[in-house]
Amino acid sequence: MDQHVQQTVTPSVLFVDDEENILKALVRLTMDEEFSVITANSGQQGLDLLAGRPEIALIVSDQRMPGMNGAEFLQKTCNLAPDAIRMLLTGYSDITAAVDAINKGGASRYLSKPWNDDDLLQTLRGAVETWRLATENRRLQAIVQAQNEELKQWNENLKNRVLQQTTAIRKKADDLNEALLHLKQNYTGMLSAFSSLVEMRGSRMQQHSRNVAELACGAAREYGLMPEEQEVIRIAALLHDIGEISIPDHVLGMLPETMTPDEFRLYCQHPVRAQMAIDNIADLRPAGELIRHHHENYDGSGFPDRLAGEQIPIGARILAYADQLDKAMSGDNTPEQALARIDLALETKLDPALQRIFRKIACQVYVTMPEHDSQATVELELRPAELRGGMLLSRDLYSGTGLLLLDRGTVLDDTMIVSIARYYQLDPPEHGIFALIQR
Numbered sequence: 504m505d506q507h508v509q510q511t512v513t514p515s516v517l518f519v520d521d522e523e524n525i526l527k528a529l530v531r532l533t534m535d536e537e538f539s540v541i542t543a544n545s546g547q548q549g550l551d552l553l554a555g556r557p558e559i560a561l562i563v564s565d566q567r568m569p570g571m572n573g574a575e576f577l578q579k580t581c582n583l584a585p586d587a588i589r590m591l592l593t594g595y596s597d598i599t600a601a602v603d604a605i606n607k608g609g610a611s612r613y614l615s616k617p618w619n620d621d622d623l624l625q626t627l628r629g630a631v632e633t634w635r636l637a638t639e640n641r642r643l644q645a646i647v648q649a650q651n652e653e654l655k656q657w658n659e660n661l662k663n664r665v666l667q668q669t670t671a672i673r674k675k676a677d678d679l680n681e682a683l684l685h686l687k688q689n690y691t692g693m694l695s696a697f698s699s700l701v702e703m704r705g706s707r708m709q710q711h712s713r714n715v716a717e718l719a720c721g722a723a724r725e726y727g728l729m730p731e732e733q734e735v736i737r738i739a740a741l742l743h744d745i746g747e748i749s750i751p752d753h754v755l756g757m758l759p760e761t762m763t764p765d766e767f768r769l770y771c772q773h774p775v776r777a778q779m780a781i782d783n784i785a786d787l788r789p790a791g792e793l794i795r796h797h798h799e800n801y802d803g804s805g806f807p808d809r810l811a812g813e814q815i816p817i818g819a820r821i822l823a824y825a826d827q828l829d830k831a832m833s834g835d836n837t838p839e840q841a842l843a844r845i846d847l848a849l850e851t852k853l854d855p856a857l858q859r860i861f862r863k864i865a866c867q868v869y870v871t872m873p874e875h876d877s878q879a880t881v882e883l884e885l886r887p888a889e890l891r892g893g894m895l896l897s898r899d900l901y902s903g904t905g906l907l908l909l910d911r912g913t914v915l916d917d918t919m920i921v922s923i924a925r926y927y928q929l930d931p932p933e934h935g936i937f938a939l940i941q942r
Contacts, residue, residue, distance in 0.1 A: 515540070516533065516563065517553070518543070521569060526542040533624070546576035549562070550579060561590065563591075564591060590612055591612075712740065715826050718861070719824075721867060736822060739793035743826065745794075746772070746774055746776035746777030746780065793816060801855075815854075824853050842862055881939070884936070890936060897939050900913075900937075902930040902931075908926055
């Protein structure tokens, strides 16, 4: 039954008796009750009336009827009206029939003839109210079950939506990570390109920025600076001489003490110009500040702002020490000779607190190519396609226009080999790549 019909339908009571006067008496007795009355004068007529009448709450049948007695009739109503309450109307002499009606026909009780009107009405009212409560309970249970099913379906849909959204978010995160990796690679490539611009000025500058970056990063790490501070120093080291692009070659080739006042004033502009050149890139501004101050002297005699001592950012002090040390390595100087020359500038140009650190770092950076067994290896000149991971470069590798690509002693990996092949397409040198091969 539809839930709304069940909620508003008026319950009915079916009286079945073959005596017309009994039925009329029952109708008169119940005419003011809150249920409607249906009558049938035989068991068969009662069965016919039950079809399609789910609002029948109570069936009251006489026991002694021709053709079909009350117990038999009530038994047959169980399939037609399973929710209806059944009662048998019988005389005192029909106790056995009443027992059958209760046991087989599903009757809840029997009513005796003749009846007491008040007792009968109370019984009918109680039975109808019991049916009403049971029906309402079933209606509410059906609503709860439907809502539970709806909630279950909603939860399932929600779960599916959450899974779909999670998948979409994960894909977006993967795409974002890939984009960030690509951006980082481009950023690293940009820094390398800027650094290479300076190194193209001539042989004096080749490898200088990368040596300074390696020295400065090692010193910053040894000094105990945070990784993000080390990265700023690395960037500053790679770009620290970018301002020299605007300085004439003849000025760059001179020592400061041999420059005229105008030449020295022009030379002193290069750290400020370097800072200005990268200032539009917000991520490079911290590095720009270190570049500005890497020519400040510890005693305050430097440029451009004449800072002294700890007024100079620690990153700039480290960068200055690394810059001077790599310049002292020019020619055939050993790391020991370069460090000895640097010691002469302590307390005037450089921070003496960094001496111990750079003595340790210099020995790690300026190393010769590992010795090899000439009986077990042979040097070959190879094409890019012949390179394999694990090979050891036996000579510095330059591009066709003189840009240093890799140092002597570098152990090749797959990424380096791909880069070498690309450089040999963009800027091919006149010779191949010299590497040591196992015999």
